[in-house]
Amino acid sequence: MQKVAVFPGSFDPVTRGHESLVIRALSLFDKIYVAVGQNSGKNHFFACEKRVNWLKEVFRGYPSVEVEQYSGLTIDFCRKVGATYILRGLRTSSDFEFERSIGQVNKMIEPGIETIFFLSMPEHTPVNSSIVRDIIRNGGDPSPFIPAGISIREGIE
Amino acid sequence: MQKVAVFPGSFDPVTRGHESLVIRALSLFDKIYVAVGQNSGKNHFFACEKRVNWLKEVFRGYPSVEVEQYSGLTIDFCRKVGATYILRGLRTSSDFEFERSIGQVNKMIEPGIETIFFLSMPEHTPVNSSIVRDIIRNGGDPSPFIPAGISIREGIE
Amino acid sequence: MQKVAVFPGSFDPVTRGHESLVIRALSLFDKIYVAVGQNSGKNHFFACEKRVNWLKEVFRGYPSVEVEQYSGLTIDFCRKVGATYILRGLRTSSDFEFERSIGQVNKMIEPGIETIFFLSMPEHTPVNSSIVRDIIRNGGDPSPFIPAGISIREGIE
Amino acid sequence: MQKVAVFPGSFDPVTRGHESLVIRALSLFDKIYVAVGQNSGKNHFFACEKRVNWLKEVFRGYPSVEVEQYSGLTIDFCRKVGATYILRGLRTSSDFEFERSIGQVNKMIEPGIETIFFLSMPEHTPVNSSIVRDIIRNGGDPSPFIPAGISIREGIE
Amino acid sequence: MQKVAVFPGSFDPVTRGHESLVIRALSLFDKIYVAVGQNSGKNHFFACEKRVNWLKEVFRGYPSVEVEQYSGLTIDFCRKVGATYILRGLRTSSDFEFERSIGQVNKMIEPGIETIFFLSMPEHTPVNSSIVRDIIRNGGDPSPFIPAGISIREGIE
Amino acid sequence: MQKVAVFPGSFDPVTRGHESLVIRALSLFDKIYVAVGQNSGKNHFFACEKRVNWLKEVFRGYPSVEVEQYSGLTIDFCRKVGATYILRGLRTSSDFEFERSIGQVNKMIEPGIETIFFLSMPEHTPVNSSIVRDIIRNGGDPSPFIPAGISIREGIE
Numbered sequence: 006m007q008k009v010a011v012f013p014g015s016f017d018p019v020t021r022g023h024e025s026l027v028i029r030a031l032s033l034f035d036k037i038y039v040a041v042g043q044n045s046g047k048n049h050f051f052a053c054e055k056r057v058n059w060l061k062e063v064f065r066g067y068p069s070v071e072v073e074q075y076s077g078l079t080i081d082f083c084r085k086v087g088a089t090y091i092l093r094g095l096r097t098s099s100d101f102e103f104e105r106s107i108g109q110v111n112k113m114i115e116p117g118i119e120t121i122f123f124l125s126m127p128e129h130t131p132v133n134s135s136i137v138r139d140i141i142r143n144g145g146d147p148s149p150f151i152p153a154g155i156s157i158r159e160g161i162e
Numbered sequence: 163m164q165k166v167a168v169f170p171g172s173f174d175p176v177t178r179g180h181e182s183l184v185i186r187a188l189s190l191f192d193k194i195y196v197a198v199g200q201n202s203g204k205n206h207f208f209a210c211e212k213r214v215n216w217l218k219e220v221f222r223g224y225p226s227v228e229v230e231q232y233s234g235l236t237i238d239f240c241r242k243v244g245a246t247y248i249l250r251g252l253r254t255s256s257d258f259e260f261e262r263s264i265g266q267v268n269k270m271i272e273p274g275i276e277t278i279f280f281l282s283m284p285e286h287t288p289v290n291s292s293i294v295r296d297i298i299r300n301g302g303d304p305s306p307f308i309p310a311g312i313s314i315r316e317g318i319e
Numbered sequence: 320m321q322k323v324a325v326f327p328g329s330f331d332p333v334t335r336g337h338e339s340l341v342i343r344a345l346s347l348f349d350k351i352y353v354a355v356g357q358n359s360g361k362n363h364f365f366a367c368e369k370r371v372n373w374l375k376e377v378f379r380g381y382p383s384v385e386v387e388q389y390s391g392l393t394i395d396f397c398r399k400v401g402a403t404y405i406l407r408g409l410r411t412s413s414d415f416e417f418e419r420s421i422g423q424v425n426k427m428i429e430p431g432i433e434t435i436f437f438l439s440m441p442e443h444t445p446v447n448s449s450i451v452r453d454i455i456r457n458g459g460d461p462s463p464f465i466p467a468g469i470s471i472r473e474g475i476e
Numbered sequence: 477m478q479k480v481a482v483f484p485g486s487f488d489p490v491t492r493g494h495e496s497l498v499i500r501a502l503s504l505f506d507k508i509y510v511a512v513g514q515n516s517g518k519n520h521f522f523a524c525e526k527r528v529n530w531l532k533e534v535f536r537g538y539p540s541v542e543v544e545q546y547s548g549l550t551i552d553f554c555r556k557v558g559a560t561y562i563l564r565g566l567r568t569s570s571d572f573e574f575e576r577s578i579g580q581v582n583k584m585i586e587p588g589i590e591t592i593f594f595l596s597m598p599e600h601t602p603v604n605s606s607i608v609r610d611i612i613r614n615g616g617d618p619s620p621f622i623p624a625g626i627s628i629r630e631g632i633e
Numbered sequence: 634m635q636k637v638a639v640f641p642g643s644f645d646p647v648t649r650g651h652e653s654l655v656i657r658a659l660s661l662f663d664k665i666y667v668a669v670g671q672n673s674g675k676n677h678f679f680a681c682e683k684r685v686n687w688l689k690e691v692f693r694g695y696p697s698v699e700v701e702q703y704s705g706l707t708i709d710f711c712r713k714v715g716a717t718y719i720l721r722g723l724r725t726s727s728d729f730e731f732e733r734s735i736g737q738v739n740k741m742i743e744p745g746i747e748t749i750f751f752l753s754m755p756e757h758t759p760v761n762s763s764i765v766r767d768i769i770r771n772g773g774d775p776s777p778f779i780p781a782g783i784s785i786r787e788g789i790e
Numbered sequence: 791m792q793k794v795a796v797f798p799g800s801f802d803p804v805t806r807g808h809e810s811l812v813i814r815a816l817s818l819f820d821k822i823y824v825a826v827g828q829n830s831g832k833n834h835f836f837a838c839e840k841r842v843n844w845l846k847e848v849f850r851g852y853p854s855v856e857v858e859q860y861s862g863l864t865i866d867f868c869r870k871v872g873a874t875y876i877l878r879g880l881r882t883s884s885d886f887e888f889e890r891s892i893g894q895v896n897k898m899i900e901p902g903i904e905t906i907f908f909l910s911m912p913e914h915t916p917v918n919s920s921i922v923r924d925i926i927r928n929g930g931d932p933s934p935f936i937p938a939g940i941s942i943r944e945g946i947e
Binding site: 447454458459460463 | 829884
């Protein structure tokens with residue numbers, strides 16, 4: 006049976022931590038959907054189209070990675086694409102507490118889908134999209150924290 | 163002396179965790195006020211009236227439970243109804259850090275009122291109102307997480 | 320029905336935090352058993368007899384407090400003395416994680432007994448018995464951290 | 477390429493949490509080695525032979541699960557059996573902090589091996605081997621927490 | 634070489650914890666800039682001018698303390714005023730996780746600047762600006778939590 | 791006035807994290823005592839003499855660093871050498887909770903001494919002496935985690 010995973014997130018914007026995670030998970034799955042959530046209850050910094058395009062650029066060389074956008078429950082997107090795994094990274098223990106709640110609730114709703122976690126690399130552990138947005142907002146250079154070859158600055162409105 | 167407790171919260175919406183907590187605390191108190199906060203600095207998902215009505219429905223069979231709404235400091239509501247205990251549940255360690263700050267500050271303002279805590283049950287530990295709202299927002303079915311017999315969906319505007 | 324609580328611990332030695340907790344819980348319970356555990360898997364710094372005597376001294380003026388020693392499961396001691404509550408204090412979030420595990424397991428074994436928690440006071444939050452033992456071991460003066468009127472130093476062997 | 481994982485631990489004793497974890501991970505791996513560590517710096521409650529035998533009993537019906545004992549670094553055992561994944565469960569945020577340190581250090585020593593994590597189920601979240609040992613030591617009944625069909629009590633010396 | 638530190642924050646409003654921290658850090662630095670951030674991505678409760686004026690009032694008697702407002706990256710403000718240290722207080726472990734991310738990212742951007750931390754005093758540990766704002770919003774008296782001699786109430790619009 | 795700090799620890803053995811911390815703190819203090827505790831209640835893996843000698847080797851090129859051993863309270867050692875600062879590193883939030891307790895208790899005993907904290911560098915965050923000992927105990931190579939130029943292996947008995 007094919008092993009299909011969904012890596013859901015806002016990717017607002019994509020970071021080197023996201024990139025590293027997907028690449029390290031490649032050997033475990035036949036297909037990984039990087040799924041850009043359109044969460045109706047949340048304002049995004051970058052337009053969904055830009056976030057999707059950056060991800061497509063980052064994972065262009067990886068045929069088993071597909072970038073898609075979705076709305077609704079992550080669990081429903083998994084069912085739609087036939088995924089039985091949700092892939093997530095863990096950086097800090099506050100991350101963990103949040104992820105545990107979401108992961109256990111998802112498992113209650115759909116017992117056939119497991120969330121599995123990879124650790125962030127030490128050099129990516131302090132960085133998340135929220136900090137990258139803060140750097141951008143305050144006129145700093147986000148390039149050390151985002152994947153090489155994509156230009157976030159052009160995306161700022 | 164009567165033992166009176168206030169269980170303050172947003173209850174936006176009430177969860178099975180809230181229901182379980184109040185029922186388990188019944189034998190400890192002569193009266194429990196389930197107090198729905200009208201926090202001016204916070205937007206609510208469900209209108210206050212709905213949140214109050216659901217709670218009244220949930221605790222209809224329990225004569226020692228009273229559902230009320232309040233604004234202002236929780237401590238002031240306690241004074242008003244003659245409560246000397248604040249009742250709270252603890253699910254996660256981030257909950258705890260937040261609750262400890264609020265509880266210790268309340269004790270500094272009013273030393274005559276103690277906050278006491280019950281643990282969530284394991285099956286309710288992953289769930290809070292915020293996750294229930296996310297499920298609703300994304301078109302999922304919240305019914306496994308809310309008390310039996312109330313219909314949250316009707317409350318959605 | 321009488322409200323009976325057990326406050327279990329090693330009390331190796333008793334601290335001002337323990338003292339404060341019991342006194343603040345007095346109004347909630349008809350009787351509080353301060354129960355000194357004889358945990359076979361644990362080495363103690365002070366002999367059980369000394370720990371018990373200090374506690375008796377500390378709570379001498381409180382007729383609803385009884386000091387006892389016990390071995391075996393805390394739950395079994397509760398059953399023996401007819402207690403339906405276990406009383407515990409919470410200082411830090413690592414405390415909380417440990418207490419949640421123990422409390423939820425106890426509830427699985429005996430659903431009729433609830434663990435309830437009080438917060439430490441801010442000035443007692445940094446102190447526990449282990450730090451007091453370290454102070455003693457290194458020749459420091461533990462008296463600011465232990466109840467007035469008891470002399471820990473005499474107990475050191 | 478075969479996907480081989482090592483699930484290392486003391487299993488002192490095996491819990492329902494361990495059992496659940498391996499069974500949920502079966503579909504992700506072609507082979508899972510449940511590897512019982514002989515950590516020279518640690519005293520064990522149950523003899524290694526007993527811990528191994530219980531695990532063999534628990535996973536008897538699962539041909540892709542192999543139970544082995546090992547000493548030395550987990551990374552070295554992975555190399556020996558050709559595993560490129562280490563499998564671990566996460567219950568609490570203190571678990572997480574510990575696991576992150578170990579996992580990131582293992583990755584520094586051997587970049588070719590990834591640690592991946594599954595969440596404990598809510599009903600297993602409060603329980604670990606250390607609590608089970610405490611229950612046994614204090615004369616309680618550990619059977620709700622250990623896999624059905626194995627008899628821990630016979631193993632107690 | 635002069636030892637210059639920046640203590641950045643929103644100070645919305647200043648608390649006794651902020652005051653205590655700066656005073657305790659005075660002997661370590663030749664100059665401390667209390668730097669009021671104009672974070673474009675954040676709404677403030679009190680106008681910047683008021684926050685700055687209160688801080689000037691609080692630190693009036695301390696010639697080595699300078700109050701300034703800034704926008705942009707904290708690191709850039711440090712460079713502008715020649716500071717090689719960022720000063721921060723730590724109250725809780727969720728504070729810590731947040732501060733570690735910010736501090737490690739700042740160090741990646743500018744290796745010549747170190748963040749150093751002081752602990753909150755036990756009596757200030759439960760209080761932060763957010764709780765003070767909540768007290769004000771709900772009609773409570775914030776004066777036990779803000780420095781003596783300043784009148785927050787006048788600042789409320 | 792001279793700024794003197796004590797960096798207390800077991801250094802069992804010294805890690806790259808310890809080395810990095812002291813070097814980054816050099817510009818803040820006129821003198822740093824690296825103080826090797828002889829904690830009577832704790833068994834050490836390496837003999838005190840070896841731990842001291844490794845530290846002397848590591849900090850040989852830094853005239854403002856002095857390596858000493860001490861027993862008794864850290865606070866008493868600070869008084870003896872005229873230090874008014876205790877220097878500590880923070881890696882994880884469990885570190886933080888422990889350090890906060892010790893630091894606040896030390897401040898209660900001796901208000902004239904402040905504990906100040908530096909963050910670990912991301913690459914050192916997962917590593918502490920306990921993990922290094924585990925690597926050694928299990929036959930692994932600890933050299934990536936200990937300062938260049940010292941040979942831990944010779945110290946193993």
